Amino acid sequence: MKTFKIAVIAGDGIGPEVIDEGIKVLNKTAELDSGFRFDFTYFPWGCEFYAKHGKMMDDNGIEQLKEFDAIYLGAVGFPGVPDHVSLWELLLKIRKSFDQYVNIRPIKLLKGAHLPLVDVNREDINMLFIRENSEGEYAGAGDWLFKGQENEVVLQNSVFSRKGTERIIRYAFETAKREGRSLTSISKANALNYSMVFWDQVFEEVSRDYPEVETASYLVDAAAMLMIKDPKRFEVVVTSNLFGDILTDLGAALAGGIGLAAGANINPERHYPSMFEPIHGSAPDIAGQGLANPLASIWSASQMLDFFGCEDYGKTVLNAIEQLLLEQQVLTPDMGGTASTAEVGDRVVEIVASLAKK
């Protein structure tokens, strides 16, 4: 029997609440299948850990994580620790250290989820965002000059390497080719006269290797408008780190809400563990009350199952989420229901079990 070793970093705020439900679902899939099991190891890292130890993770934290098949993360960041400290010392550190340069975020409106737009069909909201996840605007490079003085200047540099830009665009082309879908690049070369001119050039170069993939290219401002006006234009989408961050929260609002939006941080070469997480944050405003929607973290567990080659179960979990939405019975308040986080998780587990029997 195959054992998948999972490092669990539940993190802050609603992180532990939603991760518990994802783990219930993963354990159920393992129970239904004699071929694999999960071995979860919990790491207490996050803002409470910081309050006690003055750091977000153990000094050798990255070393400790290396031996795992995957990382399952809740959310990081809470009032009391500056966000740039908590995120750079934990979430962003892991993405970078493990070269998780592909961030896959499905923006797909499942049946039963609320369609927020008029004049748009439900099927029209079905995008796969591939966000560059290792450099760009998140290079962490910059300077703070003449601090506090009249001539104070702050620099935040973005870095687009040939290697980093080409590999994400190639990954997106491979995905679009495999899925038989179009590929849209989102950039901003009119204003960003180095980085995005280069991005567009690389996109054009790589596209020559994929004549069968239909392509489009938009400026990010227009893309934000078109995602609302005409979402069906977007199938597979590739974009930079920051643009991908912003547009996938917009996408979450299109596809049932932030409580339903999942993401996978992938190191495609599998030299290092990949990491699966909901795209939302720690939601301090609702933390500790059983109000958080666990469906995003459950969807990211489904992405993890796909990544492990257990696609049948990945699909079953996604179908279970869809069935739960169609039932409209057991939903958290953000989706108009009155159920608790745990009740939603329990119902997904029941549906997974019933679907697996069929």
Ligand code: NAD
């Ligand atoms: P957020 O995503 O935590 O919350 C935004 C809004 O969405 C809030 O009203 C919240 O209640 C709601 N929401 C989020 N997830 C929900 C869920 N599962 N169910 C129901 N409602 C949900 O974003 P924020 O408030 O901007 O950030 C809070 C903290 O989280 C900050 O410290 C931020 O840096 C951090 N953050 C972390 C991650 C991550 O760990 N991946 C992602 C985003 C933000």
Ligand code: IPM
């Ligand atoms: C996300 C988050 C992170 C990001 C933050 C918390 C650093 O917003 O995963 O979308 O910007 O990548």
Ligand code: MN
């Ligand atoms: Mn984000």
